[in-house]
Amino acid sequence: GDSVTQMEGPVTLSEEAFLTINCTYTATGYPSLFWYVQYPGEGLQLLLKATKADDKGSNKGFEATYRKETTSFHLEKGSVQVSDSAVYFCARNAGGTSYGKLTFGQGTILTVHP
Amino acid sequence: NAGVMQNPRHLVRRRGQEARLRCSPMKGHSHVYWYRQLPEEGLKFMVYLQKENIIDESGMPKERFSAEFPKEGPSILRIQQVVRGDSAAYFCASSPLETDTDTQYFGPGTRLTVL
Numbered sequence: 496g497d498s499v500t501q502m503e504g505p506v507t508l509s510e511e512a513f514l515t516i517n518c519t520y521t522a523t524g525y526p527s528l529f530w531y532v533q534y535p536g537e538g539l540q541l542l543l544k545a546t547k548a549d550d551k552g553s554n555k556g557f558e559a560t561y562r563k564e565t566t567s568f569h570l571e572k573g574s575v576q577v578s579d580s581a582v583y584f585c586a587r588n589a590g591g592t593s594y595g596k597l598t599f600g601q602g603t604i605l606t607v608h609p
Numbered sequence: 610n611a612g613v614m615q616n617p618r619h620l621v622r623r624r625g626q627e628a629r630l631r632c633s634p635m636k637g638h639s640h641v642y643w644y645r646q647l648p649e650e651g652l653k654f655m656v657y658l659q660k661e662n663i664i665d666e667s668g669m670p671k672e673r674f675s676a677e678f679p680k681e682g683p684s685i686l687r688i689q690q691v692v693r694g695d696s697a698a699y700f701c702a703s704s705p706l707e708t709d710t711d712t713q714y715f716g717p718g719t720r721l722t723v724l
Contacts, residue, residue: 531715538613538700539652539715584651596642596665597702597713599651 501600516570518585526590528568613716628688634703646698
């Protein structure tokens with residue numbers, strides 16, 4: 496079945512460091528791929544998405560490229576801020592079907608220190 | 610345009626009681642999804658509904674759990690005879706009718722604690 500695997504965390508960085516959070520997905524169907532962010536005590540917010548191979552999603556300095564050949568969708572940011580501290584979830588939808596049931600990775604906790 | 614609304618935000622129940630969680634989708638959205646987040650875990654799909662129809666309930670436990678999305682009013686996730694293992698955050702998401710089923714917009718969640 497569909498699955499998403501994220502790098503294990505937690506990840507701790509200093510402010511202005513470079514961030515990479517790895518994400519791979521099972522190559523079934525033609526999924527859209529997503530990164531969601533969850534701040535403490537809140538729901539998930541869509542950070543970025545990509546709907547087909549080689550698409551790059553970007554938002555708030557974060558980027559991720561849909562790599563079909565490696566079935567990956569790694570999240571990157573060139574210079575993190577303390578306010579980026581949150582839990583990040585990679586997700587895919589069913590792809591090629593009529594609805595968008597999402598399958599999530601286990602989440603990666605990011606802590607950024609001043 | 611108000612976002613997805615869920616209530617209550619926090620719910621405490623004793624074992625054996627019933628829990629009712631409500632979700633009002635964004636205006637114009639007729640697709641509703643429920644997800645459960647257990648402590649220290651990612652979100653797991655439970656059920657997908659459209660107005661008056663359950664489309665996919667493959668993630669829903671077979672017993673004690675039910676969901677509905679009536680023609681009028683919010684979607685309801687109902688858990689009967691709650692047990693401690695039901696303690697979790699329950700998130701609702703919605704997406705628009707026919708225009709873009711890719712992006713789901715999440716509510717703030719209901720955190721259920723079973724004593």
